[in-house]
Amino acid sequence: MHIRVLTALAAVAPIFGSPLVAPRDAASEAAAQVSAIAQLAYNATLKDVDPASSKRSAGSCTLKNLQVRREWNKLSSGDKKAYIKAVQCLQSKPSKTPASVAPGAKTRYDDFVATHINQTLTIHYTGNFLSWHRYYTWLYGEALRNECGYTGTQPYWDWGLTAITGLEKSAIFDGSDTSMSGNGIYQGPRPDYALGASTGLPPLYLPAGTGGGCVTSGPFKNMKVNLGPVALDLPGGAVGGDGPGTGLAYNPRCLSRDLKSAVVKKYANYTTILHNIISPSNVYDFQMEMQGVPGSGVLGIHGAGHYGSGGDPGDDVFVSPGDPVFYLHHAQIDRTWFLWQALHPGQAETIAGTNTFMNNPPSANTTLDDLVEFGYAAGPPRTIGDLLSTVDGPFCYTYSDL
Numbered sequence: 001m002h003i004r005v006l007t008a009l010a011a012v013a014p015i016f017g018s019p020l021v022a023p024r025d026a027a028s029e030a031a032a033q034v035s036a037i038a039q040l041a042y043n044a045t046l047k048d049v050d051p052a053s054s055k056r057s058a059g060s061c062t063l064k065n066l067q068v069r070r071e072w073n074k075l076s077s078g079d080k081k082a083y084i085k086a087v088q089c090l091q092s093k094p095s096k097t098p099a100s101v102a103p104g105a106k107t108r109y110d111d112f113v114a115t116h117i118n119q120t121l122t123i124h125y126t127g128n129f130l131s132w133h134r135y136y137t138w139l140y141g142e143a144l145r146n147e148c149g150y151t152g153t154q155p156y157w158d159w160g161l162t163a164i165t166g167l168e169k170s171a172i173f174d175g176s177d178t179s180m181s182g183n184g185i186y187q188g189p190r191p192d193y194a195l196g197a198s199t200g201l202p203p204l205y206l207p208a209g210t211g212g213g214c215v216t217s218g219p220f221k222n223m224k225v226n227l228g229p230v231a232l233d234l235p236g237g238a239v240g241g242d243g244p245g246t247g248l249a250y251n252p253r254c255l256s257r258d259l260k261s262a263v264v265k266k267y268a269n270y271t272t273i274l275h276n277i278i279s280p281s282n283v284y285d286f287q288m289e290m291q292g293v294p295g296s297g298v299l300g301i302h303g304a305g306h307y308g309s310g311g312d313p314g315d316d317v318f319v320s321p322g323d324p325v326f327y328l329h330h331a332q333i334d335r336t337w338f339l340w341q342a343l344h345p346g347q348a349e350t351i352a353g354t355n356t357f358m359n360n361p362p363s364a365n366t367t368l369d370d371l372v373e374f375g376y377a378a379g380p381p382r383t384i385g386d387l388l389s390t391v392d393g394p395f396c397y398t399y400s401d402l
């Protein structure tokens with residue numbers, strides 16, 4: 001693990017005074033700054049995998065096999081279709097999860113959803129949140145490659161772009177055959193979502209979106225969501241599903257969405273993204289800003305992507321990987337961590353938190369020797385310490401926004 005990067009903030013400081021980012025509107029200025037950081041971080045990984053300029057022991061990750069993850073808009077139509085086809089392939093292959101363990105897991109795609117449902121309370125607001133989701137997203141991409149012949153890399157969803165255009169008009173959600181499918185059928189005006197209303201903390205209100213029903217456009221319009229719901233946030237504050245410990249039964253239904261551009265505009269615009277990358281000085285603050293402190297009234301960029309796309313299963317913390325856009329969202333979550341790590345090299349290999357959701361019930365602090373595992377979806381288990389760099393341990397990838 002060697003995120004041997006930049007001379008930290010010193011290297012970034014000049015960006016802010018650079019004539020390249022001279023007065024524009026706040027969103028463009030923040031976007032330009034994120035982009036400059038992205039270039040620094042990308043350049044740093046290239047250097048890190050180059051034996052000539054790196055101090056790391058000769059690993060298996062080299063310039064030759066380095067995967068470059070790109071934003072959805074930067075993929076050609078052919079690349080997008082190849083990715084979509086591989087996801088559909090995974091959704092057509094039989095599951096490896098025994099029916100006695102998860103009767104609703106019918107496909108290889110479902111294996112990943114079942115694993116996430118099973119572990120939700122020990123992988124969010126925990127010390128393994130970032131590393132668990134990094135490896136999960138990577139294993140999913142490897143399944144696309146190794147089991148479905150995909151030769152590309154895992155794309156990401158830059159929320160900042162969609163905060164400018166609105167989700168409905170974005171390449172990811174416009175419903176075309178090169179999108180990840182569009183909105184759900186509009187269910188009419190509905191009351192606000194009230195997240196956390198059952199926890200005793202002040203609820204976080206989100207306006208209902210522009211959909212709410214079944215997705216009827218794009219490649220995933222006929223997809224079946226087989227698992228869940230477990231804890232599905234609904235307009236008005238109700239929660240669907242039978243709660244933790246359930247959701248593994250067979251419950252086939254349409255993929256639904258409830259696009260909420262207002263949520264992405266408010267909580268995942270370039271200003272909030274930039275703030276999350278440059279401001280937190282330790283990983284605890286970084287991951288809490290990203291996930292939103294419950295009861296604080298702030299959703300965070302993580303929740304913004306989930307609730308911004310929404311619907312069933314998108315509005316369900318347990319079952320959200322049941323919407324294939326999950327993996328584009330979590331690649332961007334991972335990219336945000338990657339950028340934060342590049343800017344904070346002294347903190348890049350640290351973790352913080354315990355083994356339970358907001359330490360409830362109380363549990364031990366997470367350590368670098370703790371294992372993360374993925375049930376029947378994929379393996380093998382790995383120590384968190386192996387998962388801190390994108391070019392070490394099992395990984396060999398970087399992000400480019402060009």
Ligand SMILES: *[C@@H]1O[C@H](CO)[C@@H](O)[C@H](O)[C@H]1NC(C)=O
Pocket residue numbers: 036039040043
């Ligand atoms: C990244 O590397 C490229 C090619 O060497 C160089 O042109 C560019 O200025 C670098 N960008 C940053 C931000 O260091």
Ligand SMILES: *[C@@H]1O[C@H](CO)[C@@H](O)[C@H](O)[C@H]1NC(C)=O
Pocket residue numbers: 027265266267268269271272
């Ligand atoms: C961006 O997000 C911040 C923080 O939520 C908010 O104060 C600001 O108004 C947002 N900007 C736009 C253009 O919506």
Ligand SMILES: *[C@@H]1O[C@H](CO)[C@@H](O)[C@H](O)[C@H]1NC(C)=O
Pocket residue numbers: 365
């Ligand atoms: C767990 O981590 C917290 C925060 O770093 C620290 O204050 C506490 O002492 C740790 N607990 C144990 C048992 O190591």
Ligand SMILES: *[C@@H]1O[C@H](CO)[C@@H](O)[C@H](O)[C@H]1NC(C)=O
Pocket residue numbers: 097101102114115118248374375376
């Ligand atoms: C859920 O986790 C338990 C404990 O690790 C395991 O025995 C079980 O097989 C898992 N179920 C699924 C669906 O992954």
Ligand SMILES: [Cu+2]
Pocket residue numbers: 116123124133
């Ligand atoms: Cu998750």
